[in-house]
Amino acid sequence: MSTAVAAREQEPDYLSSKKGIASWLTSVDPKRVAVLYLAAILTFFAVGSVLAVLLRVETMSAGRAMLSASAYDRLFSMHGAIMVFLVLVPAFPAVLGNFFVPMMVGARGLAFPRLAVVGFRLYAAGAVLALVAAALNGSDASWTLAVPYSLHAGIGATVLAAGIALVALSSILTALNLVVTVQKMRAPGLDYRRLPLFVWGMLAVSLVQLFASPVLAATMLLLVAEKTISLGLFDPSLGGDPVLYQHLFWFGVHPILYGTVIGAMAVVSEILATFTRREVSGHRFVAGSLIALALLAFLGWGQHLFAGGLSVYATLVFSALGLLVAIPAVVIVVNWLATLKGGSIAFETPMLYALGVIVLLTIAGLANLFLMAPAVGVYLRGTAFESAALHYLLGGAALFGFLGGLHYWWPKMFGRGYNETLARAGFALLFIGFNLAFLTQFALGSRGLAGASYDFAADFQALQLVSSIGGFALVAGVLLVLVVLGMGLAERERAPKNPWGSASYEWLAASPPVEDNFAVELVMERGPYDYDLASDEELSDAGSEEPAVAATPTE
Amino acid sequence: MSAESASASASPRWLAPQYETAAQQYEAAKLGTWLFVAQAILFFGAVFAAYGVFRVGHPEAFGAGSLQLNKWVGGASLIVALAAAWMGALAVRSAQLGKRDEVARWLGVALLLGVAFLVLVGVDVGACASRGLLPGAHWSPRHLVGLAAPVPYMSTFFGVYFAMIGLHALYVLGGIGWLAWVLVRANKGDFSKDYWNPVEMAGLHWAFVCAVWVFAYPLLYLV
Amino acid sequence: MENQTEPSLLLPAQLSTIAPQVDSLYHALLWSSVVVSVAVVAAMLFFAWSYRRRPGVKAEPSGENWPLQVGAILGGAAVVLVTFFSGWGGFITAAQAPDDSVAIRVRADAWAWQFEHPNGLTEENEVHVPANVPVRLVMSSADVAHSFFVPDFRVQQVIEPGSFSSVWFEAVERGSDAAASDTVADRVLYSTRATCGEYCGARGDETAWSPNGGHATMSAAIHVQHEQDYRAFVARGPALPCRQPDGTCGIGGECSAEESGGCLFTSKTCSACHQNQADRPQLVGPTLYGAWGHEQPLSDGTTVAVDESYVRQSILQPASQIAQGFPNVMPTIPLTDREVTALVAYIQSLHPSE
Secondary structure (H helix, E strand, C coil): CCHHHHHHHCCCECCCCCCCHHHHHCCCCHHHHHHHHHHHHHHHHHHHHHHHHHHHHHCCCCCCCCCCHHHHHHHHHHHHHHHHHHHHHHHHHHHHHHHHHHHHCCCCCCCCHHHHHHHHHHHHHHHHHHHHHHHCCCCCCCCCCCCCHHHHCCHHHHHHHHHHHHHHHHHHHHHHHHHHHHHHCCCCCCCCCCCCHHHHHHHHHHHHHHHHHHHHHHHHHHHHHHHHHCCCCCCHHHCCCHHHHHHHHHHHHHHHHHHHHHHHHHHHHHHHHHHHCCCCCCHHHHHHHHHHHHHHHCCCHHHHHCCCCCCHHHHHHHHHHHHCCHHHHHHHHHHHHHHHCCCCECCCHHHHHHHHHHHHHHHHHHHHHHHHCHHHHHHHCCEHHHHHHHHHHHHHHHHHHHHHHHHHHHHHHHCCCCCHHHHHHHHHHHHHHHHHHHHHHHHHHHCCCECCCCCCCHHHHHHHHHHHHHHHHHHHHHHHHHHHHHHHHCCCCCCCCCCCCCCCHHHHCCCCCECCECCCEEECCCCCCCCCCCCHHHHCCCCCCCCCCEECCCC | CEEECCCCCCCCCCCCCCCCCHHHHHHHHHHHHHHHHHHHHHHHHHHHHHHHHHHHHCHHHHHHHHHHCCHHHHHHHHHHHHHHHHHHHHHHHHHHCCCHHHHHHHHHHHHHHHHHHHHHHHHHHHHHHHCCCCCHHHCCCCCCCCCCCCCCCHHHHHHHHHHHHHHHHHHHHHHHHHHHHHHHHHHCCCCCCCCCHHHHHHHHHHHHHHHHHHHHHHHHHHC | CCCCCCCCCCCCCCCECCHHHHHHHHHHHHHHHHHHHHHHHHHHHHHHHHCECCCCCCCCCCCCCHHHHHHHHHHHHHHHHHHHHHHHHHHHHHHCCCCCCEEEEEEEECCEEEEECCCCCEEECEEEEEECCEEEEEEEECCCCEEEEEHHHCEEEEECCCCCEEEEEEECCCCCCCCCCCCCCCCCCEEEEEEECCCCCCCCCCCCCCCCCHHHHCEEEEEEECHHHHHHHHHCCCCCEEECCCCCEEECCCCCHHHHHHHHHHHCCHHHCCCCCCCCCCCCCCCCCCCCCCEEEECCCCEEECCHHHHHHHHHCHHHCCECCCCCCCCCCCCCHHHHHHHHHHHHCCCCCC
């Protein structure tokens, strides 16, 4: 090891290099930006979960339990808006992407570090507007702010729409940054064939957000204009077209929702490789499928307009286009299973989340087939079935993927582990609670329970009660997981540098990494999954803070 | 896996620490700017889609609405926009040649033309407003040109017109802000024959800002 | 296909002709989903357990495995094709209403359903429909988007304000009770429910709990009748008008047939040609004030008593008995039985009070 490298070894990590709140708010280190996003996202995740508890208390029984109908409406609208726009949308690119994409391409940082900061500030401004909206009696216009209902809603809906526009602008900047980083910042030797699947996935998510978010932003700005100065583009009483709003909104939001699932797939692929100690089967096909999902996501918006606003033929076309995602989805799941076969599999918490995502994603995908086959889809649209399918996709596959990623990379991000037993208990509670809460909703929807139903017929009572109990377990699981991860930060013992024995590049860095990610400039002589080429030192989970890489100064 | 030690040789101060080489920094900036332009096309795409939907639905209202706009003021704004884009290009050219003074001069002119563009658009908007040609709920037309009475859905034309003009004006303001920032840096002497990335990127973006109007003008004014 | 008229574990009763079609696709999807889910989970658990980490055993290198990739792509394509084509057939049937459908107008607003039968008979939050006859609903919304959703019929259609949308269904008869030979307008075979499938809020009273839970309680009872019973129900016609508190005529409230007849006399334009007041000039047609009970000479030279039978006949078929000295110009005005009865009662009342 050269003296230069040894000197850099003494550098403090990114967390302790500078102190004080100001140093965080002004830092251009993408890892710090990612941590700021993470703090905000987990806070809103907790808030959204608590709102869900209130909703499930109300719908545990028919009639009024504790909320008025309009209070219920505002709570479910805010629950949806917070969970989608403040938690799910930034979760993968802004937290895991900003932190790990540069590390996994062997770069010192993002291509545009200051742009990431601007992105976070826009997100924060959007989040503040969402809070202002909540203070202004919230919005009861559902999370989709559908016209013309949202035109009749109060000022809260206007402020919320403006907040969503800012979050969308923030997504554009985050996505742009990641695309350029992947394309231009890769370390020598890291060509696209070797690119880690997580990076492929983040590239796919970024392409989605880069080109879908501007449409969402423009739509939200037009909605704000419609509500404040009565522009007349959407309001039917002024000659506008509410169906136009639906098209624009879903053109932007449908890909973004699919993008969160792509993010989860990216994380799961990474976890599977590490915990089976082998490359994901059909690497090229999985990578291609992630990109294919991103592209197909742009053709799927019409499926949200079944039984309204679409002609018969348009419905058939969108049914076919929507169904096409089944091909890459099947390729990915089949290869995940093939990865397990022949692996050397360990079952620590991240792996449990990865396996959980396989189950949830399978159910989500199959449920969406029901919705995309028009004969059944028209019947089930807008029901609790549709809501359950959406929850399996977002609250299931996407959020479990995100939490799995957090558990996987937590030691790298913060240099501290967490209590493995409690973390597994958290997963069990989440998984059982989630399925109990939403499998029942499939049955309720099939039996004709409309979505967003404050009240319901007596024969839905039993299933609603089971669903609520599942929901409470789910939220208890969320809180347990947050507490376990938080307590992990306070652990005295430092996490090992490579606790899972992964061959992927980011584990070559110290835990937590230094500001420049790596103490040395990396030259990729092996792929991120070449377990047979990786040295024992690289794969060791010893708590060494020394870089395991052989440092050969080259010029 | 091997590793290179951090290059200890002094790099130029304009080379950001995350980059290895000037070429890498330049290419990253260029790709980033192009991607930004590409996403902006989708941003305006939302309004152009609205235009298309209503135009197909109410062609006569769009014809009648377009008739009310002042083609000469609009045409002037188009010429100003094209001139502004040209000035941006001249600034980039001067930067490449290392002529610092000219960079600042052309940037300044482009910036002023941007402001002039906004003023011209504002004049036309004011003319519409004074005749009650306002969108949606504020529609109260007076002194219509070439029409005895308003055509149904004419207010929707003005809804699209104001949406397009409004979003574009916001975007122009953003472009002006970008130019102004580069102008300040140019005056500080940040650019040289070796490094003019920000000028080129601002110029590239500025050209797009102006180009949007090349599409919007005929759709709104000439139909 | 036989209809299952009782709800099953997962699906409501099949009370329309398309319900069995929808359900067979639902069940096909459901069972293949169960099989696929179980297979995926079983494979996952089996592999995970079989290849659990053991000391000294390394992971096998993974490869491209072309047959697996091709198989996965073909499998995915099969899912697409099968779902698309099976989801298509039933949908096309459901999308196209038969030509001989009974058309009922539906107006939705937050939070009520208004129905108008072809003859103008209106109902609110309930509607009578015939069994075994296709019914087409032509729907519009007065405020926000709603969706007409009848789980038992497996139909749903969103109603966007500013445009019309339509949906159709054919309700089946439930049970085996043979069609009754007599006709009873109020006899209902069974009732089901339409709810609102599109969130439409509840900007109601914050504090007081009312039966109106907004969107969740926006529902209408659908009463399915034998066809002839339905015809009889509709033939009763729209509700008769009454004098409202402000003196004008309108729908609402209860009143005598005579009072309704008075309203109809004006609204159906009888008063344009027939004088109904004392000491006022005669109009185009015979004065009806004080006519009841007298003898009326006819154009064919005969005489007829002005009684219920004559008045009713003259309203329904004006040309059959023309009063002497008057032109044969009276049009046939479409009226329901109840309206005719009300008019007759009114005309009977037109005489000096004693």
